Amino acid sequence: MTHDRRRPYRTIGAAVAAIALLVLAAQAHGALAPGSGGAGSAPAAKPPPKHAGFDYQIGGPYAPPSGVEVVSRDHTAKPADGLYNICYVNAFQAQPDAEDEWGDLLLRDANGDVVYDKEWDEAFLDLRTADKRERIAKKVGRWIDSCAEKGFQAVEPDNYDSYTRAPDKLLTAKQAQAFIKLLSERAHDKGLAIGQKNTPDLADARKANGLDFAVAEECGEYDECGRYAKAFDDRVVVIEYTRDGLAKACEGWGDRLSVVRRDVDVSKPGDDGYVRQTC
Template structure:
């Protein structure tokens, strides 16, 4: 997880991080402004708090007017109760049972072969196209780290990276930046994987944020879910990175569980 000491980036790294150009030079994409006030609204859209400049919302929602909008897609797991939409693209164990991320009740997608990765990517790419058509500026493919939770080594980091490269190429072709969501152990491969900025959950809680900064410069968005994590993130990175604390269910303000705090 992240280191607790501040990092100073070389000027050249900051320049490279400010604008990512796709490998085939077909499109230039704009990254979220660094150190901008951020809100994480993947649990439902609502009017952003005062001062917010960057918002992440589910691909089914509309972007917030006048802000930099990131489009959330669940790219490596199926949303609850949508297993029927995926057919043979769901990961199954040796008994033939669907493999679930037990924490969220989400079936894992089977990215073990090139053919299945391409078929899964085609479905997610359609969502990415919808994001672009709605006016989002970036995409956030969630659960890159599913391979770390798959039992019996059913999924691997290499498979996850082969798949994310398909999504990053498509996002760039649609004019969207693309985030690395969590998965700090692969942050050093972000250029090869075509990833432009990081969305890191609880990196201060686990002292990982510095590792994201090493790979992505100041193009890192930190989301914490505890008061302790927020304090640590603000103390070490509040002057350089976007930092927010949300409630674990990422609820809307009409919920008694709603939490929104920043540095």
């Protein structure tokens, strides 16, 4: 159940064997590190550490509290020095008042009207054709590239579950997965790990979709943390927005997953309503 955010091996012959021997020889002489790619290849993506101190700063960056090892920030911000940084991008919906940037890539209903996620006042992006998915991925991909250039280690594409909120089944899980695969490829090409944002119903397909860890909002509140923990081998960062949700997440998963409570607006210290608590 999904809830709204609070936000073949084949033998080819002697030629392949000869190449393999040359590679092994190069490794033995230090010319090529085991597991390394060719010239210009990106480093292997590394997911965030398990059960690490975590802070969710997508509403604006600030000095991470003591004990924090992993932080998530918007793609327009800089990563935090010395920490594992996750880069937030709104990949499946347009930011409020940013519809003009997307043109014909906005989802429209049978009347030609743009379709909105009413809770967040964000227009859905149109994932219904391969051409549009590729064009959207190209734009989002530039943000992903920027995340890598800035020094982030991972990317968090938000609103993977937009198909669950689009009316009249205009979007489907199959389309969402086809799109996330494009983003996974782009992220991995840049050496970034990529997280599944919410969407527990698709957690079991995470390997097929190329996803490395999970960012789960309110999984304690809705008893979903176990689904993410199993699918992602405990590589899960949890954000709760209520006292009860934090208590449930900490009681059931506080010794295994990275858990934090934030205010719904994900504000900064000193702002009215700022909340940050951990287990």
